Amino acid sequence: MESLSLLMEGFSQALTPMNLLWVFVGAFLGTAVGVLPGLGSSMAVALLLPVTFSLDPVGAFIMFAGVYFGGLFGDSTMGILMNTPGGATAIATTFEGHRMAKTGRAPQALATSAIGAFIGGLIATTLVVFFAPKLADIAVMFGPAEYFALAVFAFIATASVVSDSVIKGLSALVIGLALAVVGIDGISGASRFTADMPQLFDGISIIVITVGVLALGEVLHVASRIHRDPKLSAIAVSGRPFLSKREFREALPAWLRGTAFGVPFGVIPVGGAEVPTFMAYGTERQLDRKRRNPQFGKGAIRGVAAPEAAGNATSGTAMGALLALGLPTSATAAIMLAAFQQYGLQPGPLLFERNADLVWALLASLFVGLVMLLVLNLPFAPLWAKLLLIPKPYLYAGITVFCGLGVYATSAATSDLLIVLAIGALGFVLRRYGFPLAPIMIGVVLGPLAETSLRNAMMSSGGEIAVLVHSPVTWTLYGILALVLVYTAWRRIVSRARVDV
Amino acid sequence: MSVDAQDSPDTGELARTPEQIPEGQHGFWTGRSGLVVAGILAAIGAYLVVGIVIMDVPEGAKVPGPTFFPILIAIAVFVLAALLAVQTLRKPEPVPATEGNARFHTDWKSLGLVFGSFLAFALLLVPVGWLISAALLFWGVSRALGSRRPLFDVGLALVFSSCIQLAFGAGLGLNLPGGILEGIYG
Numbered sequence: 001m002e003s004l005s006l007l008m009e010g011f012s013q014a015l016t017p018m019n020l021l022w023v024f025v026g027a028f029l030g031t032a033v034g035v036l037p038g039l040g041s042s043m044a045v046a047l048l049l050p051v052t053f054s055l056d057p058v059g060a061f062i063m064f065a066g067v068y069f070g071g072l073f074g075d076s077t078m079g080i081l082m083n084t085p086g087g088a089t090a091i092a093t094t095f096e097g098h099r100m101a102k103t104g105r106a107p108q109a110l111a112t113s114a115i116g117a118f119i120g121g122l123i124a125t126t127l128v129v130f131f132a133p134k135l136a137d138i139a140v141m142f143g144p145a146e147y148f149a150l151a152v153f154a155f156i157a158t159a160s161v162v163s164d165s166v167i168k169g170l171s172a173l174v175i176g177l178a179l180a181v182v183g184i185d186g187i188s189g190a191s192r193f194t195a196d197m198p199q200l201f202d203g204i205s206i207i208v209i210t211v212g213v214l215a216l217g218e219v220l221h222v223a224s225r226i227h228r229d230p231k232l233s234a235i236a237v238s239g240r241p242f243l244s245k246r247e248f249r250e251a252l253p254a255w256l257r258g259t260a261f262g263v264p265f266g267v268i269p270v271g272g273a274e275v276p277t278f279m280a281y282g283t284e285r286q287l288d289r290k291r292r293n294p295q296f297g298k299g300a301i302r303g304v305a306a307p308e309a310a311g312n313a314t315s316g317t318a319m320g321a322l323l324a325l326g327l328p329t330s331a332t333a334a335i336m337l338a339a340f341q342q343y344g345l346q347p348g349p350l351l352f353e354r355n356a357d358l359v360w361a362l363l364a365s366l367f368v369g370l371v372m373l374l375v376l377n378l379p380f381a382p383l384w385a386k387l388l389l390i391p392k393p394y395l396y397a398g399i400t401v402f403c404g405l406g407v408y409a410t411s412a413a414t415s416d417l418l419i420v421l422a423i424g425a426l427g428f429v430l431r432r433y434g435f436p437l438a439p440i441m442i443g444v445v446l447g448p449l450a451e452t453s454l455r456n457a458m459m460s461s462g463g464e465i466a467v468l469v470h471s472p473v474t475w476t477l478y479g480i481l482a483l484v485l486v487y488t489a490w491r492r493i494v495s496r497a498r499v500d501v
Numbered sequence: 502m503s504v505d506a507q508d509s510p511d512t513g514e515l516a517r518t519p520e521q522i523p524e525g526q527h528g529f530w531t532g533r534s535g536l537v538v539a540g541i542l543a544a545i546g547a548y549l550v551v552g553i554v555i556m557d558v559p560e561g562a563k564v565p566g567p568t569f570f571p572i573l574i575a576i577a578v579f580v581l582a583a584l585l586a587v588q589t590l591r592k593p594e595p596v597p598a599t600e601g602n603a604r605f606h607t608d609w610k611s612l613g614l615v616f617g618s619f620l621a622f623a624l625l626l627v628p629v630g631w632l633i634s635a636a637l638l639f640w641g642v643s644r645a646l647g648s649r650r651p652l653f654d655v656g657l658a659l660v661f662s663s664c665i666q667l668a669f670g671a672g673l674g675l676n677l678p679g680g681i682l683e684g685i686y687g
Contacts, residue, residue, distance in 0.1 A: 188562035393648035417623035
């Protein structure tokens with residue numbers, strides 16, 4: 001129960017009026033960015049990073065705790081009301097959520113998703129509190145070969161599972177890897193692909209890449225279609241924003257099942273919460289088919305509850321993996337990692353010993369943030385939808401200015417603004433041709449880890465490749481990866497066969 | 502990760518129903534413009550190869566050295582570029598036959614205006630200062646996205662960039678360049 005007393009200390013730090021204010025500001029801004037179409041949780045963190053620069057580390061991370069979950073609460077709101085999910089994690093929620101909204105149950109759909117996000121986040125964060133220190137103990141057993149296996153697992157799983165075309169997924173992945181090798185090589189000190197420009201010696205910052213690929217690419221994409229696509233309109237929300245007892249009982253098992261899907265995926269790097277949300281959605285649909293009165297297709301409350309809980313549960317445990325292993329399992333976590341490094345902190349097994357007060361204050365504020373977000377979202381979700389009353393030109397103009405601000409504020413370098421524009425153009429082209437963007441981020445995030453662990457493993461073995469598969473941990477990881485690939489291939493063949501019939 | 506609704510399959514009625522146009526009505530490039538991506542990949546690969554060849558590897562660098570991982574990436578990049586090219590050539594994108602195809606094509610004018618505005622912002626930020634360059638960016642993007650009140654937009658853009666200057670510069674102590682207006686505020 002040592003964790004509990006440490007957590008209580010964390011709460012005593014998080015519950016000062018000033019820090020409560022920071023959580024609130026973070027949760028508020030995070031939700032606002034998440035609600036905007038096309039911008040999800042990782043954008044919320046990337047764009048709001050400069051806001052925290054002038055705070056002390058504890059205040060900054062407390063604010064991040066709010067932003068982190070806030071983006072996730074927000075992105076399903078638009079999916080439900082307008083059928084435009086804010087991020088990939090909200091797609092699964094959108095199917096049934098938008099149907100519920102069309103049948104006049106928009107408030108219930110919003111409430112189900114908000115409560116689902118709360119439950120998923122709450123359970124996952126609780127697990128992190130009790131198991132993250134133990135995870136850190138296990139992490140000590142991981143050597144370079146094991147980390148390399150983990151990275152390979154993430155690469156292949158993201159590229160093949162998340163996208164509908166393996167070639168497109170892998171192409172996006174190698175673009176990410178190529179972006180990640182620019183800069184001074186950490187092991188040998190050689191300058192790589194910098195064209196002798198000092199601005200590139202530190203590599204291309206993860207913030208520049210995220211803002212370019214996700215935000216600026218999105219703005220360019222919208223610009224290319226604004227006069228082409230039919231106008232979307234949001235469904236008006238009226239009526240009680242609360243669930244009846246019957247609805248609550250209906251959704252409860254789905255919330256819990258969704259959480260169960262989400263929790264493990266925070267630690268397994270497969271590109272964030274996309275996979276678990278779809279697995280949770282698929283499972284609910286399977287279960288629903290066996291019921292006497294199937295609800296799916298008519299706006300099933302469970303189809304909203306399960307993916308939403310899964311998404312937030314993944315984000316909760318992803319925070320645990322980041323703190324205890326130093327392993328970023330999603331783009332959002334990677335930007336958090338960049339934020340840690342900005343303050344001279346290195347997440348990983350040692351963080352719990354060296355910066356215990358900060359870690360526990362952060363974990364405590366995750367709880368505080370969740371409660372605040374429930375309050376902000378449950379009764380006020382219809383108000384968030386009013387953000388869409390801002391005319392589209394001004395909305396995207398504002399987002400673009402914030403992209404510029406965010407990038408310039410992190411580095412104060414004009415060169416970064418030009419790089420972000422180039423990457424934004426690349427992001428637009430990839431969007432235009434239906435390439436998935438998640439593998440790029442995973443390549444950028446885990447590329448350096450893959451490279452250093454691969455080279456360290458081979459250096460220590462004197463060039464033997466066999467070192468990569470020498471331990472049971474690596475066998476297990478490659479084994480699971482093989483199973484995942486076989487399962488994906490089988491699913492594709494089955495679905496193709498079904499289409500043919 | 503943000504995935505556009507149009508790119509994801511079956512997001513309800515958003516997904517359009519593409520009707521195939523009979524073969525032979527379009528040129529070779531119709532539906533094959535995706536070759537651009539294969540080209541971009543090849544260009545990235547070429548940059549990697551040049552970088553690997555001219556890289557200054559320090560004396561006594563241990564094996565595998567700094568070129569080891571980039572070589573692996575470069576090989577993968579070329580293989581994938583070739584596969585993509587073959588895939589695009591064999592299976593061109595279906596052309597949806599709605600409203601004379603106008604919706605299918607990219608709106609280069611709006612796109613160029615957004616791109617140009619951001620480029621101007623990047624180049625003008627330091628010499629001219631945040632207040633004016635950010636206002637210009639705001640104005641350009643809102644114009645590109647269909648705003649039809651240029652004069653009102655100028656005012657709005659200036660108010661917006663000043664608000665950010667106040668909130669982030671004065672409030673949070675972020676150092677935004679003053680440019681030609683240096684000294685007037687600050």
